Amino acid sequence: MSKPCTQCGRCCKATPCGLAVEFLDDVSSPCKALELHDDGKYYCGLVVHPSRYIDVGEAGAWKDEFLGTVFASMLGIGRGCCSEAETEFVNSLAPLFAEVRI
Numbered sequence: 230m231s232k233p234c235t236q237c238g239r240c241c242k243a244t245p246c247g248l249a250v251e252f253l254d255d256v257s258s259p260c261k262a263l264e265l266h267d268d269g270k271y272y273c274g275l276v277v278h279p280s281r282y283i284d285v286g287e288a289g290a291w292k293d294e295f296l297g298t299v300f301a302s303m304l305g306i307g308r309g310c311c312s313e314a315e316t317e318f319v320n321s322l323a324p325l326f327a328e329v330r331i
């Protein structure tokens with residue numbers, strides 16, 4: 230069983246994930262969607278407010294909420310520190326979502 234995620238940001242500083250590769254035009258490290266918030270924790274910008282990073286068409290709060298929820302699920306947020314299996318899962322799904330246009 231994996232350890233809890235402490236939101237240290239180490240993984241995203243080291244290597245952009247499959248979502249970053251599919252949705253961001255710059256995949257240099259650290260990931261440009263990685264955000265350090267006032268609570269001292271790191272957050273994925275694609276989860277918190279996707280429309281700041283990708284074109285979602287006309288802005289709408291529901292799109293941020295919907296996409297953020299989908300991205301969080303793909304990333305395994307809430308399931309502990311990313312394991313190799315979770316990374317493989319994200320990488321395998323990301324190409325599918327490249328076809329999604331909202």
Ligand code: SF4
Pocket residue numbers: 240241244245246247248249260261262263264272273274275276304
């Ligand atoms: S989880 Fe978010 S911040 Fe981290 S590498 Fe992936 S897209 Fe970037």
Ligand code: SF4
Pocket residue numbers: 233234235236237238239240241271309310311
């Ligand atoms: S998944 Fe692991 S390395 Fe990544 S932010 Fe969470 S605790 Fe840190």
